[in-house]
Amino acid sequence: MKKNHPFHLVTSSPWPILTSINIFTMLMGLIMWMTKKELTLMIMGTSLTAICSIVWWRDMMRESTFQGNHTIKVISGIKLGMIMFIISEVMFFISLFWSFLHSSLSPSIEIGMNWPPKSIKTFNPMEIPLLNTIILLSSGATITWSHYSMLDNKLSKAKKSLMMTIIMGIYFTILQKWEYDQAMFTISDSIYGSMFFISTGFHGIHVIIGTTFLLVNFIRMKNLHFSSTHHLGFESAAWYWHFVDVVWLFLYLMVYWWGK
Incomplete structure (x- = not known):
């Protein structure tokens, strides 16, 4: 009709x-x-x-x-929706950062007025956390490379750099799981354990979702669904992945480095 x-x-x-x-x-x-x-x-x-x-x-x-x-008007609406969604996710992580900073700057008497609590043995920020930071920042560079390759009609380079991003996302998740296995504390060990596993765990879930998002776009890219002027799904995935990168940077600085 x-x-x-x-x-x-x-x-x-x-x-x-x-x-x-x-x-x-x-x-x-x-x-x-x-x-x-x-x-x-x-x-x-x-x-x-x-x-x-x-x-x-x-x-x-x-x-x-x-x-x-997906006309120009529809694409404009979807982009606005994606921006609002990412803003809502930013607000969610700000609430976690706020809770962590409140507990670390003013430790309560229940945890001995000490941060981190004496019973907690924290991770060394210069080991696996630093490696994960390098991996995610590198993946931010490769997804940008893929995006610009798509804009320049260089499909082969776009696919290769996108696959590199997906591999780094999977590698990050494996290292995060390995780090959890090595943890000397649990989610029930005071406010530190709760905030550590909730903040890093939710970020890990976002990495898994983002990796899946990128994988779907890689399949679409192989099936020639995108062009230099029409690649909304891929652009949305790139935005989401950059959000994941930035959140991890704050997590590393606050939870691993500041919280040590």
Whole structure:
């Protein structure tokens, strides 16, 4: 049907409600795993969430790439939405930084008026944390390289640099998991343990989401879905990855270096 406006009226889709239910199932399974060491519900919820995400992405790719529904006006709205989403994520991490700084600048009597608490053996900021910082800052450089290569119509270079970014994101996650295994304290060890694992853990989740975001865009890039003038999905992924980079820089300075 012909329309006389530049907007995209999205058709009815079952994926938002199904994805919400599956994420709820995954989180309930996570609680079951942490309390009763039962993995079945979490595996089921994670698998169903992945399936719904794939078919939802498929529908969005069809709308933008093949049906031409992402007009200039629609792209402008999506960009604004992405900016607002990243701002909301920044506010979330600011609340974590605020809590960490409040506890470190004015340690309460319950933790011996000392920061970090005496029972906590912190990580050396010049070891794995520094390596992770170098990895993420390098990945910020490679995603920028990929973006500029895309703008210059150099698809081969764009794919190579994007794959380098994905590999560094996976490497960061592996090192973060290894660091958690070496920790001499847990999330229940005073305010320091709680804030350390909540702040670095949520950042780790964002790295995993960002890596997945980039991987989907790499697949789309291989399938020639992007051009130098139309690559909104890739641009949004690059913005998100830069946000992840900057947040880690603050985490490193505040939690690992300042909090030591």
